[in-house]
Structures are given as C-alpha cells and as structure tokens.
Amino acid sequence: MQGRAGDGGAYNPGVDVPQVVILGGGFGGLAAARALAGAPVKVTLLDRRNHHLFQPLLYQVATAGLSPAEIASPIRRILWRQRNTQVLLAEAVAVDLPARRIALADGSRLAYDALILATGVSHSYFGHEAWAAHAPGLKTLDDALDIRRRVLLAYERAEREGDEERRRQWLTFVVVGAGPTGVEMAGALAEIARHTLARDFRSIDPRTARVVLVEAGPTLLPAYPPDLAAKAVVQLERLGVQVRTGAPVTAIDGAGVQLGAQRLACRTVIWAAGVQAPPLARTLGVPLDRAGRVQVEPDLSLPGHPRVFVVGDLAAVVADGRAVPGVAPAAMQMGRRAADNALRALRGQELLPFRYVDKGSLATIGRSAAVADFGRLRLSGFVAWMAWLSIHIFFLIGFRNRFVVMFTWVWAYLTFQRSARLILGEPTPPDSNAGERLLL
Amino acid sequence: MQGRAGDGGAYNPGVDVPQVVILGGGFGGLAAARALAGAPVKVTLLDRRNHHLFQPLLYQVATAGLSPAEIASPIRRILWRQRNTQVLLAEAVAVDLPARRIALADGSRLAYDALILATGVSHSYFGHEAWAAHAPGLKTLDDALDIRRRVLLAYERAEREGDEERRRQWLTFVVVGAGPTGVEMAGALAEIARHTLARDFRSIDPRTARVVLVEAGPTLLPAYPPDLAAKAVVQLERLGVQVRTGAPVTAIDGAGVQLGAQRLACRTVIWAAGVQAPPLARTLGVPLDRAGRVQVEPDLSLPGHPRVFVVGDLAAVVADGRAVPGVAPAAMQMGRRAADNALRALRGQELLPFRYVDKGSLATIGRSAAVADFGRLRLSGFVAWMAWLSIHIFFLIGFRNRFVVMFTWVWAYLTFQRSARLILGEPTPPDSNAGERLLL
Numbered sequence: 001m002q003g004r005a006g007d008g009g010a011y012n013p014g015v016d017v018p019q020v021v022i023l024g025g026g027f028g029g030l031a032a033a034r035a036l037a038g039a040p041v042k043v044t045l046l047d048r049r050n051h052h053l054f055q056p057l058l059y060q061v062a063t064a065g066l067s068p069a070e071i072a073s074p075i076r077r078i079l080w081r082q083r084n085t086q087v088l089l090a091e092a093v094a095v096d097l098p099a100r101r102i103a104l105a106d107g108s109r110l111a112y113d114a115l116i117l118a119t120g121v122s123h124s125y126f127g128h129e130a131w132a133a134h135a136p137g138l139k140t141l142d143d144a145l146d147i148r149r150r151v152l153l154a155y156e157r158a159e160r161e162g163d164e165e166r167r168r169q170w171l172t173f174v175v176v177g178a179g180p181t182g183v184e185m186a187g188a189l190a191e192i193a194r195h196t197l198a199r200d201f202r203s204i205d206p207r208t209a210r211v212v213l214v215e216a217g218p219t220l221l222p223a224y225p226p227d228l229a230a231k232a233v234v235q236l237e238r239l240g241v242q243v244r245t246g247a248p249v250t251a252i253d254g255a256g257v258q259l260g261a262q263r264l265a266c267r268t269v270i271w272a273a274g275v276q277a278p279p280l281a282r283t284l285g286v287p288l289d290r291a292g293r294v295q296v297e298p299d300l301s302l303p304g305h306p307r308v309f310v311v312g313d314l315a316a317v318v319a320d321g322r323a324v325p326g327v328a329p330a331a332m333q334m335g336r337r338a339a340d341n342a343l344r345a346l347r348g349q350e351l352l353p354f355r356y357v358d359k360g361s362l363a364t365i366g367r368s369a370a371v372a373d374f375g376r377l378r379l380s381g382f383v384a385w386m387a388w389l390s391i392h393i394f395f396l397i398g399f400r401n402r403f404v405v406m407f408t409w410v411w412a413y414l415t416f417q418r419s420a421r422l423i424l425g426e427p428t429p430p431d432s433n434a435g436e437r438l439l440l
Numbered sequence: 441m442q443g444r445a446g447d448g449g450a451y452n453p454g455v456d457v458p459q460v461v462i463l464g465g466g467f468g469g470l471a472a473a474r475a476l477a478g479a480p481v482k483v484t485l486l487d488r489r490n491h492h493l494f495q496p497l498l499y500q501v502a503t504a505g506l507s508p509a510e511i512a513s514p515i516r517r518i519l520w521r522q523r524n525t526q527v528l529l530a531e532a533v534a535v536d537l538p539a540r541r542i543a544l545a546d547g548s549r550l551a552y553d554a555l556i557l558a559t560g561v562s563h564s565y566f567g568h569e570a571w572a573a574h575a576p577g578l579k580t581l582d583d584a585l586d587i588r589r590r591v592l593l594a595y596e597r598a599e600r601e602g603d604e605e606r607r608r609q610w611l612t613f614v615v616v617g618a619g620p621t622g623v624e625m626a627g628a629l630a631e632i633a634r635h636t637l638a639r640d641f642r643s644i645d646p647r648t649a650r651v652v653l654v655e656a657g658p659t660l661l662p663a664y665p666p667d668l669a670a671k672a673v674v675q676l677e678r679l680g681v682q683v684r685t686g687a688p689v690t691a692i693d694g695a696g697v698q699l700g701a702q703r704l705a706c707r708t709v710i711w712a713a714g715v716q717a718p719p720l721a722r723t724l725g726v727p728l729d730r731a732g733r734v735q736v737e738p739d740l741s742l743p744g745h746p747r748v749f750v751v752g753d754l755a756a757v758v759a760d761g762r763a764v765p766g767v768a769p770a771a772m773q774m775g776r777r778a779a780d781n782a783l784r785a786l787r788g789q790e791l792l793p794f795r796y797v798d799k800g801s802l803a804t805i806g807r808s809a810a811v812a813d814f815g816r817l818r819l820s821g822f823v824a825w826m827a828w829l830s831i832h833i834f835f836l837i838g839f840r841n842r843f844v845v846m847f848t849w850v851w852a853y854l855t856f857q858r859s860a861r862l863i864l865g866e867p868t869p870p871d872s873n874a875g876e877r878l879l880l
Contacts, residue, residue: 050592050861051861051863074640076640080639199520200516200520407844421490423489
C-alpha cells in the first residue's frame with residue numbers, strides 16, 4: 001500500500017489518496033466496493049474468507065443440492081478489474097474509532113479515512129452456548145458442509161441401527177426457527193427424505209423420516225403477510241414437515257430438543273433462530289439493539305462518527321418509518337449509499353439519508369412450493385417458486401455459476417436427485433451402536 | 441441382513457444365501473459389486489466413505505478446477521437398483537482369515553463366504569512420517585481440499601508478505617514424485633500461476649511463482665516409453681515447470697525440501713512419491729511386496745485362501761509375464777474377474793486366471809499438453825490431450841457429472857479461470873508475518 005492514510009489527522013487531498021476500508025465481502029461490502037470503482041480513493045476490502053457467498057442459496061449446500069463452488073466466488077476475482085481496490089484475506093478484531101484504525105488478528109493495524117462495516121451477524125443461542133455443539137447454525141460454507149455431513153450421516157447411522165427407538169431418533173430432524181432459512185431447511189430436509197434418498201437404503205425407509213419445524217413465536221415467516229404465512233404452513237405440511245409454532249426451545253442436547261414440558265427425541269438439530277452482532281461490533285462501544293445490531297443514523301453513519309458507516313444485517317436502520325429487513329437487496333442498497341456517503345464525507349459534503357426500495361420478499365419451501373410478497377401482488381405455490389428460481393439464478397454472481405446452478409436444478413427437478421451427496425471430513429462415524437446387527 | 445453366513449463352516453446352498461463381502465468402493469470394488477448383480481449371493485460393499493471417487497481427476501479438485509461433487513458419486517446411489525447388494529459406511533480394521541470374519545472399527549464383526557479386498561493403497565513417506573504434515577499426499581477428496589487450501593493460501597500469504605525472501609518461499613511450489621499424479625499436479629500448479637491467478641493480486645505477480653517437480657529416479661513417467669517421457673519434460677517446461685530428476689528428497693520441513701546437499705526453500709510441498717499397503721492389509725499375515733502390495737495368485741486369490749481375492753492397487757499380480765499397473769482400467773478388470781472367481785469358488789468350480797487387457801496409458805500435463813501410449817500409437821501435445829479429455833469425461837460416472845465437468849472444462853479452457861477457488865476450513869491463516877506492510 002503506497003498511500004498514507006490519515007492517522008487521526010485531517011484529510012489532506014493534495015498529498016494523499018484517502019483510504020476507504022470495507023470490512024466484509026458479503027452483499028453490502030461488495031456493493032460498496034463496486035460503487036467506489038473509479039473514485040479517487042484507495043479501497044481495501046477485508047474479509048476472513050476468500051469468497052463472496054450467495055447466502056440465499058446456502059441452505060442448498062447444507063442439503064446436498066449444490067456444491068460450495070456453485071454459490072461462491074473468490075472476492076479477488078470479482079474485484080480484479082477494479083484497480084483502486086485491494087482485497088485482503090484477514091480478520092479484523094477491533095475498531096479504534098478515535099485513532100481511525102482497525103486491529104487485525106495477526107497484530108497489525110490498518111488505518112482508514114472512511115470505514116464501511118459490513119461484517120454481517122453471528123448466530124445467537126440466547127446465552128445457551130452449549131447448544132451450539134448440538135444445533136449448528138447456517139452462516140458460512142463450512143457450516144453448510146457440517147450440516148450436510150450430519151444429515152447424511154444420520155441416515156447412515158439409522159441404516160446400521162438395530163434398536164427401533166434409536167433408529168427413530170436418527171430419522172428425526174428438528175429445525176429451530178421458522179424465518180426464511182428455517183422454512184427452506186425444513187422443506188429441503190423433507191425432500192431429501194421423501195425423494196432423494198427414498199430408495200437407497202436396505203434396512204430403513206427414508207420416507208418415514210420426521211422433519212419438525214419449531215418456532216417460539218405464534219407464526220412462521222413473521223415478516224410476511226399472515227395469509228402467505230398460512231399458505232407456507234399448508235405447503236410445508238404437504239411436503240411432510242410438522243410445523244410447531246408457539247413452542248419455545250428450553251433445552252438442546254445430543255439426544256433431543258426440550259419444548260417446555262415436551263421432549264422431541266432426535267439426533268439432528270439445525271439452528272435458524274437467533275442472531276447477534278459479531279465480537280467486532282461490540283468493540284465499537286456504541287449502542288446495539290436487542291438483536292445485537294448497530295443503531296445507525298438515517299444516513300447509515302455511526303452516531304458521532306460521520307466517516308464510519310454500517311450496512312447490511314449488522315445495521316439497525318429505520319427508513320421511511322420502517323425497519324429495513326436483513327435481506328440481500330437491502331444490504332446492497334445500503335452498501336451503495338454508504339460508499340456514496342463515504343465519498344461525500346471525505347469531500348466535506350453533507351450526507352444523504354438511506355432510502356430503502358422494497359422489491360418484495362420471497363421464501364422458498366421446496367419443490368414447486370414458495371411464497372412471494374411483492375406488495376399488492378402475493379403469490380404462492382408453483383408460480384412463486386418459479387419467481388424465486390428466476391430471481392436467484394439471475395443474481396448469482398458469475399455466468400458460469402448461473403449456468404451450472406440452473407442445470408443442476410433442472411436436473412434435480414427431473415430426477416429428484418441431489419448432486420452433492422458427499423460426506424467429507426472424518427471417514428467414519430465416531431461411534432456406532434450397530435454392533436448387534438452386523439455380528440453374524 | 442437376513443441371510444446367515446457360514447462362520448468357518450462349509451457353504452450350504454440349500455439353506456443359506458452365501459455372503460460376498462467387498463472392502464472398498466473404488467474402481468475395483470465397484471466393478472466387482474456390479475459384476476455380482478443378479479447373482480445368487482448377498483453382496484455387502486463396505487467403504488469408509490460414502491462416495492466412489494473418480495481418482496484420475498482428483499488433482500483437478502486439488503488445483504481448484506473441479507468441485508468434489510463433480511468427481512464423486514454416493515456409492516449407495518450407484519448401486520441402489522442392485523437388490524442383492526447392501527452398502528455399509530464402516531471401516532474394516534482386520535481380516536480374520538481362519539474365521540472368515542472382518543472386524544470393524546466399531547467393534548462389530550462381519551462374516552463372509554467370499555471376500556474381495558479392494559481397499560487401495562496409502563501414501564508412504566518411506567519411514568519419514570514427520571514429512572506428512574508438510575507434504576500432503578493426494579488420495580481422498582479431503583486430501584484434495586487440503587492441498588487446494590494450502591495452494592490458494594500460499595498466494596494470499598505472499599500478497600501480504602513484506603520480506604522478499606519469505607515471499608519467494610510462499611511462491612515456490614514443490615511436487616515430489618514424477619509419476620502421472622506428480623506430473624499432473626505440477627502442470628496444474630503452473631497453470632494456476634500463469635493464468636488463473638495472474639492478475640488478481642496487487643503486491644505480487646503470480647506469474648513469477650516457481651513450480652518444481654522433483655523425482656528421485658532418472659526419468660519422469662517411468663512406466664511410459666522414454667520418447668514420451670522426454671516429450672512430457674518439454675511440455676512441462678513450456679508450462680514453466682522446473683523438472684529435477686535424479687534428485688532424491690532427504691528431508692522436508694515447514695520451510696523447504698532438502699535434496700541431498702541442496703536446499704529448495706518453499707512453503708508448499710505436494711507428495712506424489714510413494715505408496716504402501718493400508719494397515720488392514722498388514723493384518724492378513726501374508727507376504728507383501730516392496731511397495732506393500734499383496735502378492736496374489738494368477739487368479740487374484742490370496743495364496744492358500746481360494747475364497748479371498750485382492751484387486752486394484754492393493755494387488756501385486758503378474759499377467760502374461762508383465763506386472764499389471766495400478767490404473768483404473770486394470771482395477772476394474774480385476775474386480776470383474778474376482779467377482780466371477782468368487783462365484784466359481786462358492787460353486788466349487790475351478791478359478792480362472794486374470795488376463796490384463798492393456799488399453800493404453802494417458803497422462804495429462806496441462807492445457808493442450810499430454811502424452812498417450814497406445815502401444816504402437818504414441819501421441820503427445822494437443823491430440824493426446826484431447827484423447828485424455830474425451831476418455832476421462834466418458835468414464836466419469838453419472839450423466840450429470842459428465843455434463844458439468846465438460847462444461848467446466850470448456851469454460852476453463854476459454855477463460856483460463858478455475859471455478860472452485862474457495863478456501864474452506866479455518867477462516868484466516870493461522871499466523872502471518874505481514875505486520876509491517878499493513879501498519880500504516
């Protein structure tokens with residue numbers, strides 16, 4: 001890095017190129033970086049991972065429908081043409097707002113003139129950190145591969161299990177949290193059982209597997225209109241998912257989930273319930289909301305820090321009187337506004353408020369099943385699903401991915417197969433109760 | 441498993457269905473299982489992993505050209521139509537030949553009337569087990585993902601490294617062993633440097649990366665005719681690979697490779713040199729050859745055990761006066777013969793000797809570069825490469841994979857891009873020396 005960044009001093013345009021640092025290469029961070037192409041600043045995008053992830057399709061990797069490379073692109077590759085931008089594979093651990101510096105995990109520091117925080121959020125187990133080992137959440141590709149491994153291994157264990165009750169436990173899958181991710185996961189798990197694996201085993205019938213979607217609140221998809229949420233329940237039940245609303249989880253261990261007085265015996269639990277700010281956000285020393293997000297000004301800046309912006313899931317922002325939802329289009333819109341405001345701040349201009357253009361919401365449930373809320377136009381079933389498919393393929397980064405994903409889906413639709421049914425990692429299940437059945 | 445297997449006693453066709461157990465779902469084991477479709481036996485195929493792997497393309501996963509799911513298929517899926525066959529995800533740890541039983545890692549045992557051993561071989565570091573940590577070998581998908589991660593991270597480290605000498609170390613890649621796998625790896629590593637990553641970095645020029653192929657013996661591709669081996673050297677050097685023959689490795693550590701008195705400073709080493717029998721083969725108590733393979737009769741049976749067969753890389757067999765090479769077509773041919781001989785043995789018939797039909801050998805080197813030996817017809821360069829491409833795509837299991845791989849390759853050929861450039865696993869490099877360059 002040739003340019004020198006101001007270290008707490010004033011920005012001096014005649015001497016230095018100002019440094020804009022972006023933390024995070026998700027939808028918000030990447031949109032901000034792209035919006036700064038050609039601007040008279042030096043942009044550094046920092047991410048702990050080398051790839052941008054198309055998060056809306058992550059549940060497809062977790063359920064063996066897609067491979068990691070089909071929903072992820074190297075950030076370097078996305079930005080290689082943008083000559084004022086460098087990409088760093090590194091982990092930020094703290095932001096020193098007075099000194100305008102970021103501390104990295106390796107002990108080095110990175111100075112900025114303007115900063116855009118786009119790290120996203122982490123899982124929250126509401127203080128029950130012990131649940132994490134039994135109920136993995138879904139935020140990264142590694143999470144998705146871990147879940148895929150657990151789900152596929154559960155069937156393998158069931159196949160070798162002689163005891164009927166234990167076999168039922170291996171064939172019971174519980175998803176906690178009925179937001180869009182929970183609904184998608186439950187639908188996909190039911191499809192795996194009913195179609196993908198239906199005839200591959202000899203001792204078990206995967207079609208008897210039980211998928212339970214558990215939600216503490218009174219309804220699933222709380223961000224959707226009630227009629228669409230009701231239609232989602234019908235579609236889920238048609239796929240074979242049992243939906244339990246008003247059922248807060250009180251305990252999770254290796255053998256089941258406790259819902260108050262009731263116990264659900266199961267071996268596989270997926271956590272899609274709560275989020276919290278990552279540790280980095282807590283180093284800012286600014287107020288966080290109940291979900292751990294950073295409360296920002298209408299122009300996305302941190303209160304009292306007009307050169308620091310927060311975008312995406314990490315930002316709690318109210319636009320036109322409505323809380324902006326944590327979805328990819330909102331993150332991209334925020335990223336672009338934050339980039340623009342960062343340039344304005346560096347030029348000493350007034351910042352502009354963020355306006356959210358709501359293009360509608362879509363949640364997929366399974367094969368030919370989805371709900372879509374485009375304001376006055378509300379769709380469900382096959383039409384909503386086709387809309388979901390088209391929009392998701394269209395927004396996938398990179399032509400190749402778009403093509404391969406489309407082919408994979410057409411193929412999966414016609415054959416009921418899932419292509420990524422690989423169990424990677426440790427070669428064999430760590431323990432097994434299958435002794436009796438194999439001892440001839 | 442309903443049928444009862446003889447436990448050391450005689451086979452009784454009127455009462456029981458005989459059990460044929462196959463250990464390993466590679467080319468040999470799968471060919472044996474398929475050859476037993478419809479036979480009046482109960483087949484159990486046991487593998488530590490849930491997938492069959494198209495091993496000849498594994499180096500493409502290691503070099504970010506293909507995704508795991510593109511070269512692997514679930515064994516269950518491949519065999520689901522074969523009703524006399526069950527697939528078990530389990531690890532065999534010992535064979536008890538007198539009792540005709542296999543001990544599994546979970547403590548259970550599996551009886552057989554006939555046994556086909558198709559486990560393949562493991563890496564051998566020639567007694568230097570400490571080298572394994574610094575120089576991973578390439579046998580499994582997990583190996584390939586580990587190597588991919590190391591290679592991509594090396595460039596990331598180089599990008600952040602301020603010291604020129606240490607940067608050179610990160611940009612030096614050494615492949616040990618110049619058999620087909622070593623040649624393919626070296627060629628692919630050179631392509632990544634010259635094309636794939638060429639313009640993605642800001643502080644380094646990946647085209648200056650150095651790829652060294654090191655071989656203890658006097659020539660690379662020793663199984664090929666000398667003129668083709670010489671052509672392979674020319675093609676490798678054209679890709680930018682430095683070839684060092686007659687250079688036995690005497691030490692490997694985290695900072696380089698020792699070749700006698702000479703030291704090659706490097707951070708990434710790939711091991712493609714030696715193989716040995718897996719621990720299971722050593723429990724047989726039968727003679728192994730120098731490479732750790734099991735010496736079998738011309739009919740593939742274990743000497744003195746006419747119902748136990750060894751196929752694939754694990755078998756040292758001489759057919760028509762020539763040692764059969766450890767390649768996929770040979771393994772498949774052996775698998776079919778062993779299946780047939782297992783049925784003959786169970787019926788009390790005479791066993792038939794194995795005949796190897798050599799269909800030729802192919803080794804790819806890189807973009808438009810390969811060598812092919814079809815007996816009298818010897819090819820090199822683009823024509824050999826096209827032959828290699830066609831044959832490998834043709835033999836990939838599953839239509840979908842064939843199609844996606846072909847598309848991925850055409851795409852890669854036209855764009856010089858590699859689609860699977862994802863670093864998975866731990867989010868950030870464990871340590872870094874990049875402090876100075878980032879401290880502004």
